[in-house]
Amino acid sequence: MSEDYTASKPIYIQIADRIIREIVRKELSPGQKLPSVRDMAVQSGVNPNTIQRTYSELERMDIVETKRGQGTFVTEREDVLSEMNEKVQQEVIESFIQNMKELGLTKEQMIQGVEKYLSEKGGE
Numbered sequence: 001m002s003e004d005y006t007a008s009k010p011i012y013i014q015i016a017d018r019i020i021r022e023i024v025r026k027e028l029s030p031g032q033k034l035p036s037v038r039d040m041a042v043q044s045g046v047n048p049n050t051i052q053r054t055y056s057e058l059e060r061m062d063i064v065e066t067k068r069g070q071g072t073f074v075t076e077r078e079d080v081l082s083e084m085n086e087k088v089q090q091e092v093i094e095s096f097i098q099n100m101k102e103l104g105l106t107k108e109q110m111i112q113g114v115e116k117y118l119s120e121k122g123g124e
Contacts, residue, residue, distance in 0.1 A: 011050055012050050012051075012053040012057060015040075015046070015051065015054045016057050016058050020063065021088070023074055024084065030076040030078075031076045033072070034055070034074065037052050055072050062075060062077065097110070
């Protein structure tokens with residue numbers, strides 16, 4: 001599961017972003033235990049200190065909680081999960097809009113393009 005990391009963002013943030021996406025996609029469930037720091041480091045192909053920093057950052061954001069002697073778990077707080085989903089959705093939309101603007105598309109062209117895509121692809 002080792003990944004290619006970009007130089008534009010710290011690796012621990014890239015791993016945190018990946019975990020957040022897995023939670024949003026429901027690949028990780030509320031209350032689910034994350035791999036140990038050592039196991040996640042092996043899976044991700046990084047130093048265990050990087051994973052410890054990732055888990056610490058996610059804990060600071062209230063996305064995970066560490067239970068002494070048991071491990072690190074995805075939060076079960078619905079308010080945190082809902083806010084995280086909304087934030088990820090907003091970031092995707094902002095990125096899409098920015099890309100469309102860079103192509104010189106108007107608001108109407110963007111809307112038409114999205115509507116056409118959804119009608120042809122069924123939103124799947």
